[in-house]
Amino acid sequence: MKFRGHETFFIRKGWLTKGMKYVKRHPDVFVSKEEKPMDVLGIGSNMVRSLRYWMQAVGITKEPTHGKRTQQFTPLGELIYRYDRYIEEQGTLSLLQYELASNQEEATAWYFFFNEFQMLEFTRDDFIRSLKNYVLMKDEETSVADRSYQDDFSCIINTYIPRIKGGRLQFSPENNIACPLGELGLIDYVSQDRTIYRKTMVQPQMLSPYIALAMILLQHGDNTEVSLESLLHASKSIGRAFNLDMTTLMQLLKQLEQLGEVEVVRTAGLDVVHIMTEYTAQECIEQYYQDILKE
Template identity: 30%
Template sequence: MSYARHQTFHIRSGWLAKALEELNKDCRLFSKKDALIRLGIGKNMVQSLRFWVEAVGLFEQKPISELNGKQGMALTRFGNIVKKYDPYFELDITWWIIHYNIVKDENLATSWYYLFNIYPRNEFDQFNFIDKISTYTDNAVNKSSYKKDFDCIISTYVKDNTVLDVPEDNIVCPLTELDLIKSKGNIYCKTSPGRQIPLEVLFLVMKEASSGNIFINISNLENDVCNIGKVFNLSLDKIYFYLDLMQENGWLRFSKTAGIDSVVLSDIDAWQLITNIYKTINKGAAVNEA
């Protein structure tokens, strides 16, 4: 488990695009002295960005054959898709997958994982969050580290109305647009997003959570960690709504066994669906530009 590796900085608009560009030139960028200059950010922000490129699922540290087995940052499957189809991080689907990658990783983004998957209520504040996660993690770190994570989570998902929403402003985190957490003063609430989540992303989450099992109970979709109910704050009604749409696409079918509603997943490659929708979006953009 890890805490506060973000150095108190949430993802800034433009950060990931710059990291993608520079890491493609040098997979050991973050160990270089000129990383600050090449990325155009300060020392602590560089350390934060090093954390975020892994937490969002774009890169992973692994031995690089071209470097005689030395560790370097290698693109993940998701990272390769983004590099090819959305290098400037302009598409909503990219940010839905980024959110999923963050909150499913208990080891790298422990507090994010805890809030969305484990925390027992939708409503929370700083005191209750820190109290509950301290118990859950057996006081793994001091309270100040939990507070840094809490503050960063809020900055990640809740838009600060005092910050001007203008193109030149790169302080706002694009994940605030997903409407997954709303605030009322110092009270926060996990909320079901008003905008429709891409079906391809939901199917990906379901497939990965199923661990190869094609039969899934509806209750698992709603209540299991790292499944669509927890990851996206979905009610049971919303889950059925999305399942109907996916069934129409032929990706799954409903089954009732012993009075229990369950879903039978198709053998479609979820990542291929993700790639296909990126291709479709890019083709549409090209037609519009023409």
């Protein structure tokens, strides 16, 4: 489990693009002793650590667990760098969100929020209390500072709610840069005093069928039959990552059914999806980008 790896900085617009650019040129950009990372990347030392963390948390890069901690692109990172290095496509944002929400080890608070935390409307105290209980149940010997829980909650909120919507006056140009994942609209305010929040569902049109299929394959691997319940409510499911309801999930599956990639069976008491596609998850993602190039 990992907390506060972000150094209190949410992902700024342009950060991941900058990170990919320099990792491609210099895999040791974050640890180089010859060239200072702050000078190369043009950001402060805490932001360097934050960017290094985020590149891994959203599944773009990975680092070896021993030896020199150079960064390498993951297969997903390679595809994003090749097709959408400026993070302009909604499908790319969806993939980054899915990776982040599923990253139990590196982004524990995000994983907990989307997969384990059951409250649809909540306060900061609700979330922190539940997260503490989750950590205690997972490992009684793990000690996490209260400040880390608080900072993770604030970072989650700032990731998905644009700061301008919060009515906060910002005096630093750097702080005015919103997180790209805010476009997904997965959290909103309930109360006028902005102390109560709610989980909100992504707009259905933001999820491309082939991106959705990639997520289903990432969740279920080689299984050729999966239940609707698991797609909606299981940990690391598309339903959990995007706060989906059954109606929206069925809309996505119907689109995939029309493409001949799945078959939905809801007869004789069955609520299952037969996965018929011959694509791998990576091939689904590449198909999505290829379709965009044809438009």
